[in-house]
Amino acid sequence: MLRKPSHYMESQEQKPDPRSDFPILRREVKGKPLVYLDNAATTQKPQVVIDRVSDFLANENANIHRGVHYLSMEATDAYDRARAKAAGFLNAATDREIVFTRGTTEAINLVARSFGAPRISSGDEILISAMEHHANIVPWQMIAKECGAQLVVAPVTDAGEIDLEAYGKLLGTRTKIVALSHVSNVLGTINPAQQMVAMAKEHGIPVLLDGAQAVPHIRVDVRELNCDFYTFSSHKLFGPDGVGILYGREELLAAMPPYQGGGDMIEQVSFENTTFRAPPERFEAGTPNISGAIGLGAAIDYMDKIGREAMHAREAQLLAHATGKLGEIPGLTIRGTAPEKVAVISFTLESAHPHDIGTILDSAGIAIRAGHHCAQPLMQRLGVPATARASFAFYNTTKEIDRLADTLLEVNRMFDA
Amino acid sequence: MDELDDLYQDIILSHNKRPRNSGHLDPCSHKADGFNPLCGDKLTVFLRKPGESIEEVTCQTEGCAISRASGSIMTTMVKGKTEKEVEEIITGIKELLSGEEEPEVDLAKQGDLASLVGVRKFPARVKCATLAWHALESALHGDATTTTE
Numbered sequence: 001m002l003r004k005p006s007h008y009m010e011s012q013e014q015k016p017d018p019r020s021d022f023p024i025l026r027r028e029v030k031g032k033p034l035v036y037l038d039n040a041a042t043t044q045k046p047q048v049v050i051d052r053v054s055d056f057l058a059n060e061n062a063n064i065h066r067g068v069h070y071l072s073m074e075a076t077d078a079y080d081r082a083r084a085k086a087a088g089f090l091n092a093a094t095d096r097e098i099v100f101t102r103g104t105t106e107a108i109n110l111v112a113r114s115f116g117a118p119r120i121s122s123g124d125e126i127l128i129s130a131m132e133h134h135a136n137i138v139p140w141q142m143i144a145k146e147c148g149a150q151l152v153v154a155p156v157t158d159a160g161e162i163d164l165e166a167y168g169k170l171l172g173t174r175t176k177i178v179a180l181s182h183v184s185n186v187l188g189t190i191n192p193a194q195q196m197v198a199m200a201k202e203h204g205i206p207v208l209l210d211g212a213q214a215v216p217h218i219r220v221d222v223r224e225l226n227c228d229f230y231t232f233s234s235h236k237l238f239g240p241d242g243v244g245i246l247y248g249r250e251e252l253l254a255a256m257p258p259y260q261g262g263g264d265m266i267e268q269v270s271f272e273n274t275t276f277r278a279p280p281e282r283f284e285a286g287t288p289n290i291s292g293a294i295g296l297g298a299a300i301d302y303m304d305k306i307g308r309e310a311m312h313a314r315e316a317q318l319l320a321h322a323t324g325k326l327g328e329i330p331g332l333t334i335r336g337t338a339p340e341k342v343a344v345i346s347f348t349l350e351s352a353h354p355h356d357i358g359t360i361l362d363s364a365g366i367a368i369r370a371g372h373h374c375a376q377p378l379m380q381r382l383g384v385p386a387t388a389r390a391s392f393a394f395y396n397t398t399k400e401i402d403r404l405a406d407t408l409l410e411v412n413r414m415f416d417a
Numbered sequence: 418m419d420e421l422d423d424l425y426q427d428i429i430l431s432h433n434k435r436p437r438n439s440g441h442l443d444p445c446s447h448k449a450d451g452f453n454p455l456c457g458d459k460l461t462v463f464l465r466k467p468g469e470s471i472e473e474v475t476c477q478t479e480g481c482a483i484s485r486a487s488g489s490i491m492t493t494m495v496k497g498k499t500e501k502e503v504e505e506i507i508t509g510i511k512e513l514l515s516g517e518e519e520p521e522v523d524l525a526k527q528g529d530l531a532s533l534v535g536v537r538k539f540p541a542r543v544k545c546a547t548l549a550w551h552a553l554e555s556a557l558h559g560d561a562t563t564t565t566e
């Protein structure tokens with residue numbers, strides 16, 4: 001993972017610094033230049049995305065699928081083009097496999113409700129892992145309780161990897177669906193998703209992958225992964241918040257009942273009966289987040305312009321630098337040391353609680369996240385109440401990482417470790 | 418980092434390092450858990466109160482320096498006090514930590530408590546400082562848990 005990103009360095013000399021694409025990175029916080037290391041919570045937005053959204057609102061705004069008038073058709077076109085961009089981004093076979101949702105959370109709830117619930121009954125099992133975000137635990141737990149099914153949890157090793165042997169043994173005839181994070185938001189671990197999907201497929205079990213933390217960092221190809229469902233949120237991918245993507249295999253989506261009822265998802269309505277549209281519209285009840293979807297399309301275009309390989313190489317460089325720097329700090333433990341990981345580092349200090357670390361870093365203008373990261377069961381597995389987490393994007397710099405490390409030494413001095 | 422120094426005063430750091438009256442109290446007559454779902458701070462307040470007065474009190478905290486120090490300071494302040502006196506102290510604390518008006522801080526009168534006033538400049542941390550006091554209130558009222566939400 002930690003290969004030298006030489007081509008990035010070369011291209012960077014010619015191209016303008018990508019940091020200048022992000023207006024917020026020019027901000028000061030508490031009188032110091034902002035160091036934004038909370039990218040796993042949400043990424044910052046480049047000017048082109050901000051402009052695309054505001055241009056839509058200023059000059060193109062109309063509702064979609066509803067009007068014969070020019071603006072409505074133009075907006076519908078732009079919305080559909082965003083869908084096509086998302087399909088291309090994930091290498092889906094057709095645009096019809098791409099459903100716009102409010103985000104990862106809604107996408108998982110949609111699958112749990114419309115795909116999971118009808119096929120899960122008493123005594124069945126839903127298999128997840130011990131490193132899931134609450135968004136990939138709670139919807140399944142709710143369905144399991146309703147259906148009398150069991151939520152089964154694949155264990156995580158001390159290094160922060162799913163125990164593949166244990167996972168294999170948990171797959172069985174009672175397993176009705178497997179739902180796994182592609183990349184952990186706490187540990188940064190890249191799970192061997194392709195292999196884990198293949199293992200589930202040997203038993204004919206459908207698989208959902210939560211890609212919220214994967215898409216910003218690694219190339220994702222849903223056909224290569226061979227998963228049945230894949231989810232992500234626009235706001236973690238340099239796009240606006242309030243919109244996300246559910247990829248679903250066409251034949252599975254076609255057989256699923258609607259998630260919500262309302263306008264846009266129907267063919268014909270009478271008080272006796274309603275017939276529903278085909279996917280993806282069947283799952284997009286009501287006016288969607290049109291400007292958000294179009295903004296997501298602009299974010300995907302932006303990533304293509306920067307070059308995803310270059311971004312990933314840059315992140316690998318940042319991860320290597322941060323791992324080295326943090327490793328030198330006395331009393332610091334990195335939580336999650338899988339060989340395959342993205343640029344996310346959770347850590348604890350012997351001297352200070354993560355909450356105190358967060359406050360002290362904030363006073364230095366450095367934004368990280370402290371807490372349980374919506375993964376309380378994983379905190380229990382790690383045996384810590386909380387961690388501090390620094391998560392990087394390609395626009396971060398090694399200098400920012402040095403500031404992080406220096407301030408952590410300051411924390412140690414303050415708590416006289 | 419002036420504001421930071423106000424927050425992490427030596428008194429706070431010392432209570433954080435060596436919390437007074439920590440651990441479990443067995444037997445106890447009153448007990449309540451405090452939980453801050455936002456950051457995962459967790460504590461339990463134990464009381465032995467055979468009559469009107471608190472005879473023994475402990476606070477077991479798993480959390481940040483502010484919540485640990487606040488719990489520790491709390492135990493030193495309410496031991497031996499009657500329920501009515503404790504209610505008054507709690508009212509004063511709420512005023513001190515999150516009241517509208519900038520409080521008058523009197524080191525001689527308020528002692529270690531005055532050191533908590535630094536959280537006022539850190540709105541995200543006020544709940545850490547009040548958690549033990551909310552749990553104390555719950556314990557006195559016979560509730561089993563309190564959260565900061």
Ligand SMILES: Cc1ncc(COP(=O)(O)O)c(C=O)c1O
Nearest residue numbers: 103104105133135185212213233
């Ligand atoms: C792994 C993972 N899954 C799901 C989510 C939920 O995403 P959202 O809040 O955008 O729905 C997140 C984001 O916090 C995440 O990191």
